[in-house]
Amino acid sequence: EKLGVALVGLGYYSTDLLAPALQLTKHCELKGIVTGTPEKAKKWQAQYRIADKNIYDYKSFDQLANNPDIDVVYIVLPPSMHAAYAIRAARAGKHVWCEKPMAMTVAECKSMIDACNSNKVKLSIGYRLHHEPVTQQIIQFGKEKRYGAIRKVTAFAGYVDNRTNHWKQTKSLGGGCMYDMGVYPLNAARYITGEEPVAVTAKQSTTRPEIYKDVDETIHFNLEFPSGALAECEASFGKDMNHMKTECTKGWYKLEPFSAYNGVQGTASDGLVIKPAITEIPYEQVKQMDEDALAIMQNKTVLVPGEEGLRDIRVVEAIYSAVRQNTRIAIA
Numbered sequence: 001e002k003l004g005v006a007l008v009g010l011g012y013y014s015t016d017l018l019a020p021a022l023q024l025t026k027h028c029e030l031k032g033i034v035t036g037t038p039e040k041a042k043k044w045q046a047q048y049r050i051a052d053k054n055i056y057d058y059k060s061f062d063q064l065a066n067n068p069d070i071d072v073v074y075i076v077l078p079p080s081m082h083a084a085y086a087i088r089a090a091r092a093g094k095h096v097w098c099e100k101p102m103a104m105t106v107a108e109c110k111s112m113i114d115a116c117n118s119n120k121v122k123l124s125i126g127y128r129l130h131h132e133p134v135t136q137q138i139i140q141f142g143k144e145k146r147y148g149a150i151r152k153v154t155a156f157a158g159y160v161d162n163r164t165n166h167w168k169q170t171k172s173l174g175g176g177c178m179y180d181m182g183v184y185p186l187n188a189a190r191y192i193t194g195e196e197p198v199a200v201t202a203k204q205s206t207t208r209p210e211i212y213k214d215v216d217e218t219i220h221f222n223l224e225f226p227s228g229a230l231a232e233c234e235a236s237f238g239k240d241m242n243h244m245k246t247e248c249t250k251g252w253y254k255l256e257p258f259s260a261y262n263g264v265q266g267t268a269s270d271g272l273v274i275k276p277a278i279t280e281i282p283y284e285q286v287k288q289m290d291e292d293a294l295a296i297m298q299n300k301t302v303l304v305p306g307e308e309g310l311r312d313i314r315v316v317e318a319i320y321s322a323v324r325q326n327t328r329i330a331i332a
Ligand code: NAD
Pocket: 009, 010, 011, 012, 013, 014, 036, 076, 077, 078, 079, 099, 100, 101, 126, 127, 128, 167, 173, 180
């Protein structure tokens, strides 16, 4: 038996990754869609054989409450819309999967967690790398101190985005490189060290002010952890980059790429080659959704709960404060 998933927002990620992944999942399947574009509804319905009664728009969204075909609502909208739709889904009694970044503010994240708790539904954030075996291996290195105590993590992630009118370039929709790409190095620094940062410094820079007038194009940020470990990170919409290095007291390990859809891989100072067993796209999303579906079916804790998304947004808020005030910000 499979859980029925409804995708909300049929943009790039739903179309190219999640819907194909839901054809391969064992414990969940694509049963419904929420879209504001009737032509998309028709196309998806034909391609994925979705029943008429399982097609919603943003007005009929709350009627999901009356649809037993749908167990999980997966929010794949611009970040400014995550909180409102996650809360409406929870109130409709559906489990919630929500894409990264979880929301714009800590307050929004808390209200999403509260809504899911009070409606007794589970909340998972789409941090697919937590489900990815190479990443899980390096998280284990940190726990076992395989290369000694971690002293410094360097993690950079970016790509060149030349669009002008997309939500990624629009502040009111949740754009900006820190929210979009920045959560990858930030989340990595947290899962690699297993610690929460206590202070941040950050600088913003822009090479194309004609595109990046409303939101940040590049942010370089530093995190200080309680153990004394440091992280130096960068997120950008202006540079292609995806690499991570962790320097420890007895050696180092690195991944390049560290946050891609496939082929997360790397090496370590002792010659170890860290390689993925499977590299087919959309392997990561299949594993993520199957594991999240099983957690729901078995009533177990999900691997990436709302609290994990919130911890990143807490740091993102501090990073934006550090940029605005041009000073080191301690995180309470
Ligand atoms: P996209 O722009 O391609 O799709 C967004 C969808 O939202 C579109 O179908 C758009 O029509 C719809 N939408 C509804 N109301 C809208 C409004 N008022 N303004 C703009 N769009 C509106 O974006 P995407 O790349 O698919 O990203 C969607 C979410 O998925 C984001 O949160 C993003 O961070 C996340 N994402 C995650 C990953 C990952 O690897 N986990 C990868 C890509 C995207």
